[in-house]
Amino acid sequence: MSPARLPRSFYAREAPEVAPDLLGHVLVRAFPDGSRAAARIVEVEAYGPNDPASHSFRGMTPRNAVMFGPPGHLYVYFTYGMHHCMNAVVGRAGEGAAVLLRAAEPLEGADGMAARRGRERPLDLCSGPGRLAQALRVARGEDGLDLVAGDAMWVETGSRPESIATGIRVGVHETTRPWRFWLDGNAFVSRGRPGPPTAKSRTPRVRSTTP
DNA sequence: TCCCCGATTAACT
DNA sequence: GTTAATCGGGGAG
Numbered sequence: 259m260s261p262a263r264l265p266r267s268f269y270a271r272e273a274p275e276v277a278p279d280l281l282g283h284v285l286v287r288a289f290p291d292g293s294r295a296a297a298r299i300v301e302v303e304a305y306g307p308n309d310p311a312s313h314s315f316r317g318m319t320p321r322n323a324v325m326f327g328p329p330g331h332l333y334v335y336f337t338y339g340m341h342h343c344m345n346a347v348v349g350r351a352g353e354g355a356a357v358l359l360r361a362a363e364p365l366e367g368a369d370g371m372a373a374r375r376g377r378e379r380p381l382d383l384c385s386g387p388g389r390l391a392q393a394l395r396v397a398r399g400e401d402g403l404d405l406v407a408g409d410a411m412w413v414e415t416g417s418r419p420e421s422i423a424t425g426i427r428v429g430v431h432e433t434t435r436p437w438r439f440w441l442d443g444n445a446f447v448s449r450g451r452p453g454p455p456t457a458k459s460r461t462p463r464v465r466s467t468t469p
Numbered sequence: 470t471c472c473c474c475g476a477t478t479a480a481c482t
Numbered sequence: 483g484t485t486a487a488t489c490g491g492g493g494a495g
Contacts, residue, residue, distance in 0.1 A: 305476075311476070313491095316493095320491095321490085321491065321492095335476085335491095336489080336490070337475055337476070337477070337489090337490085337491095338474090338475060338478080339475095339487070339488030339489035340477080340478080340487070340489080341477050341478070343476060343477080345476090358476055360476085386477070386478070387476070387477070388477050388478060427476070428476070428477095429475075429477075448477095
């Protein structure tokens with residue numbers, strides 16, 4: 259049977275609940291020319307309402323308006339003057355919750371991804387939020403896409419993850435919420451990933467911001 | 470208006 | 483491990 263598209267109800271739950279559930283599922287991007295790209299989600303982060311690290315924390319602005327809309331839509335933001343990052347809006351309309359899609363494993367359309375990325379190695383295609391957005395040609399123009407009823411991008415049921423690891427979010431100063439989730443041991447997880455493979459700790463390495 | 474800095478990446482030493 | 487690239491958001495003045 260063909261894979262089912264995740265329904266609106268899947269996204270209409272709290273971010274820390276939806277985030278780990280997205281792991282293993284397949285992000286599919288369809289282009290106007292009929293070509294496609296697909297990748298298995300291997301790393302995500304939850305951003306909730308009342309979360310100082312979330313773009314929604316200080317209220318709605320033109321930039322983050324989509325976050326406050328109904329769940330199941332794509333929220334795309336531009337950062338560091340050159341990168342785009344994509345999220346799935348979750349929770350309830352008006353809340354401002356989302357799940358950042360941080361890394362995925364290429365399954366289909368790797369040639370197109372490589373062309374858009376300017377990189378050939380599979381590990382360099384979707385292993386990071388900025389990389390993933392570029393590989394799937396997602397920018398501000400894709401902000402607000404409907405992941406449930408739209409025809410440009412959606413998420414299909416994939417294989418359930420082996421083991422899910424948890425840790426604090428990358429690049430976020432707040433260190434109490436363990437809202438980063440990834441497939442333990444998966445090679446396509448982004449950097450800022452956990453220490454040595456042999457380490458028992460599931461705590462990810464944190465980028466130091468002050469010497 | 471000014472100014473700092475970010476949910477990052479790639480290329481350095 | 484360190485740092486340049488590059489620019490919009492939003493708080494401060």
